[in-house]
Amino acid sequence: MSQTETFSGGSKAFHWVAAVLVLLMLYGGFNLSRETATWHFGFGLIVLTVMVFWLGWRMSKPRPALPPMPRWQEISAKSVHHLLMLCVTLQPIFGLMMVTTSKREPVAFGVIPLKIAQNDTINGIGNFLHGVNGRLLLALVLIHIAAALYHHFVLKDNVLKRMLPFAKG
Template sequence: MSQDTGTVRAYTGTAKALHWLIALLVLVMLIFGWTLGDLPEKEHIETLVIHSSLGVSVLILMTARLAWRLTHPAPALPADLPRWQVVLSKAVHHSLYLFLFLQPIWGIGQSLFAGFPVSPFGLGPLQIEENEQLFGIFHTAHAVNAMILIALLVLHIPAALYHHFIRKDVVLRRMLPFAKV
């Protein structure tokens, strides 16, 4: 990933748009994903059309985001930030990238072996054959990955608020759509 640089002050408009669009999609998926298994069959299949379409969109958007990030360096963190916070911040951002990519991949994997149809964008079921064991492995990976994402966000979101309200630096403002830094 490109190095942070002291010469860039804010994230580009594209980076901000991708950050907030993906954040919105992922928060919705994390909140409503757990209710999928409790739905009656008809609603279950219909809701999975929405769930899988949003999830595949996250995968496509993350590919664009990674390509953008590799060619557009992030602004440097404040110079007086303690070293452990710089290290932790980078570790959380890298992990978010990794687990945001893996989440939809596990989702597609479990769909391929599920005994019910999962049809992203209504394009037809993503299905190879019903296989309970492989479905179980991908299903567990998808659920555990979701919990890892929640744990990372429990670090990430309060950290952003800490910068803004306690340290009163530019870190949150430079990711906000209309803020000047």
């Protein structure tokens, strides 16, 4: 990882698009209804697409190094970031395990059919993993936000600012 000071426009765009979508998906997921399910499926597939492109982008571009901090904080920060990328990418895949094997006829955005063939075993595993991973994801998001606010308001460093859309690192 090189030592550039601030995140590139592309990294910021991926971060904030994913952040808004994941927050909406968590809220929508825990409050799912017949009417909203089709939007949950559709926007979940958009999250998966964004993550595939973000992962490719992240691996090919330099990112700013973390500011100096105790070793345990560096390990925690990197672990939370990697786990967030992993859990957000896996969550739509677990969702797809459910809708592609459902006994119903789920559709995304009211029009895109998602069912391939009914399979209760895969459906049950997907349901379990989507539920567990959804709760893990919520915990990671809360830790991530708390850490960003702690950097900004307590440590008063540029960790939050360098990820804000229009701020210079």
